Amino acid sequence: MLAQRLAETPVLLADGATGTNLFEMGLANGEAPELWLEAHPDRIRALHRAFVQAGADIILTNSFGANARRLALHGLQHRARELNRRAAELARMEAEAAGRPVVVAGSVGPTGDLLAPLGPLTEAEATEVFAEQIAGLKESGADVAWIETMSAPEEMRAAATAAAQIGLPWTLTASFDTAGRTMMGLAPDAFAGFVRDLPTQPLAIGANCGVGAADLLVSVLGITGAAAEMAVIAKANAGIPVVQGDRVIYSGTPETMEVYAHLAMDAGARIVGGCCGTSPAHLAAMRRALDTHAQGPRPEIAGIVAALGPLVQPPPTAGGERRQGRRKSA
DSSP: OHHHHHHHOSOEEBOOOSHHHHHHTTOOTTOOGGGHHHHOHHHHHHHHHHHHHHTOSEEEOSOTTOSHHHHGGGTOGGGHHHHHHHHHHHHHHHHHTTSSOOEEEEEEOOOSSOBTTTSSBOHHHHHHHHHHHHHHHHHTTOSEEEEEEEOOHHHHHHHHHHHHHHTOOEEEEEOOOBTTBOTTOOOHHHHHHHHHTSSSOOSEEEEEETTOHHHHHHHHHHHHHHOTTSOEEEEEOSSOEEEETTEEEEOOOHHHHHHHHHHHHHTTOSEEEEOTTOOHHHHHHHHHHHHHOOOOOOOOHHHHHHHHOOOSSOOBOTTSOBOOOOOOOO
16 A cells, blocks of 8 residues: 555655653553553554544554564563554554545564674574564554664564565664664665665665654755665654653654655655654644645755754764754844
8 A cells, every 4th residue: 555655646644653642641651552552542543543633644553662572571572463463453443534545554663682693683583573573463454564763784684574574565764863874883875775685675765763853854865865766754753852850852843843844855755754752733734844845955964954953963074073063043
């Protein structure tokens, strides 16, 4: 279904945050979001519904950490396939009730382990972990495996291999949160080259999460510049996280995310959405951007900084120094 929607529509709107919105709905620190699939299915469905009503074309299942390795932290590793089935089932209910085409994307996050030789998990073992998760998502009607927030090429390859084994189309996004690279050192253009060399190809690739909308757009520019033939995803956090007491607040307003959406389209993104901190109100503003957008020139870093604020983790220049953007004065 995602391939068809990409063929029909210039730009699709993906949804916003799952975790941060569930915290606003009462999820406690340290509580497994996946347990809400059973304890509070009404709240999970309500979040999906709010994103659909805000204009989302793609909704992500509540399954980011629903692989056996992550679930083991809560003693739930034996329930991975079951919980992923439930996550896809709840999202599918809201997609079917939307009255228009809505893609159900099965969220697949990292295992939380370093892969060998740096850590305990082999690539083959990671593939098995992801295959179990993706099988559960497929069984309840997920349209695509949405592999996200990845850092290590080996783990990316394991998840992509698992999706191919299960027979589910897939997408892949990385988090470029360390001076313009992933935590494991992969730059956006190298990421595009890595994906191009995989034996099976995704429906789309891109960037999500990271450290802010401006930084993410710089990563998107690197990906679109190196992979002009691929559909590219931009799913940025709603600004910068700020700790207020026992809460984490994201600085981006709906108006900020509307500007971000315009810039993401100008940068070549075919799927635009929000990550941490992105509420239905933010997403509605982004929907407005998609519906009113007039294509502009490919943005430059200075223009991104002027619109969205300084880069938090600027990538190094060729000379080894960092580019530090500055907001223009009003």
